[in-house]
Amino acid sequence: MSAIYRKKTLRLEESKPAVVAVNPCKMCEPIGAVFALKGVADTMVLLHGSQGCATYMRRHMAGHFNEPIDVASSSLSEKGAVYGGEANLVQGLRNVIKSYRPALIGVVTGCLAETIGDDVPRIIKEFEQEIADATNATNVPYIVPVSTPSYRGSQSEGFRVALRSLVERLVSPAGNPNGKINVIPGDCSPADARYIKDLLDRTGVAYTLLPDVSETLDAPMHDSFRPIPEGGTAVEEIESMSDALATVECGGSASGEMSVAGFLERSYGVPGRVIGLPIGLANTDRFLEAVTELTGRPVPDRYMNERGRLLDAMVDAHKVLFGRRPAIYGEADLVEGITTLAVEMGMEPAVIATGGGDAGFAGRIERIVGERGARPVIIPEADFREIHRQVVANEVEFLIGNSS
Ligand code: SF4
Structure with a gap:
């Protein structure tokens, strides 16, 4: 069996309480939701939360993709945190509609809005009714609430919650089959x-x-x-x-x-x-x-040929990579994919870590590595301090993961 570490079972140094993460190996949950919504046509994202959170997401995504990234914000301040952020959210929605004329607005909630407990679906419903009355139900964009408290999950969860919220809100009852x-x-x-x-x-x-x-x-x-x-x-x-x-x-x-x-x-x-x-x-x-x-x-034949060339490259590289002991870390789905490839290449991953990870993560990783007899340390909900400790303890030769 592989060893599966969880934070509460680790013996940490006395200076660090057992439930505290030091440099978590994950991104903020709303940023995953923003990423998903950026893949929907004529869509604008409004982050219901503090201005700093929206700035962080714009800055981070603009740096990663080298594209201009717009994320509107309801700019919650101390007053909103105490009395509720409804007025800010409604004003933010009005501004977004006026400035962008989108077909859809994704309202993504950051930690602050989630913590104070704003009833975002109710606020959106009342706002939609108000603009529908004012415009005779023309030019009313979809407004989709996406609940993403970052202390619950990671970028991966935010991505999936956004997609799930989109289909729940938009998909109509089945009509004629479209063959897609x-x-x-x-x-x-x-x-x-x-x-x-x-x-x-x-x-x-x-x-x-x-x-x-x-x-x-x-x-x-x-x-x-x-x-x-x-x-x-x-x-x-x-x-x-x-x-x-x-x-x-x-x-x-x-x-x-x-x-x-x-x-x-x-x-x-x-x-x-x-x-x-x-x-x-x-x-x-x-x-x-x-x-x-x-x-x-x-x-098509071209993909069968590509597959053959990949297999050929894997055989060529196998003699270099066989038995190597990487540590693999990052978002859970990506870690699973890379672990599969590493094992196919003959590597023996020594440490496999993710900052999030659903309940089935460790089991899926065990199935992937178990086929080849590897016995890595698997760390769900990891922070980089844990990863460092396990990398040192398990004779890891190199790291595969994101660099920022
Ligand atoms: S406070 Fe929460 S929502 Fe804002 S950037 Fe940090 S993790 Fe993300």
């Missing part, structure tokens, strides 16, 4: 999203990709500034996800309440399949098998 599959690609980069779209196009599959950050977070240079970048999943596409043949959702953490595929299956009878992020050979095979089985379309 819904693809939830997981927490992937704009280049990954472009690759998946290209693959589905070449396979001749009609699809709805949610979210689609391929253009919105990697836009071409334009002559003029566009407040909301082009691209993203159209609101109408999300509305008709109930008409699809099936849903393929990537990421092992997409289970239970977090799963879009599960929601669409339970609510509208759309069959769903959850697989790991398509990283490495086995997970990519599973993705392609799911797509081809559900649509009846064969895999």
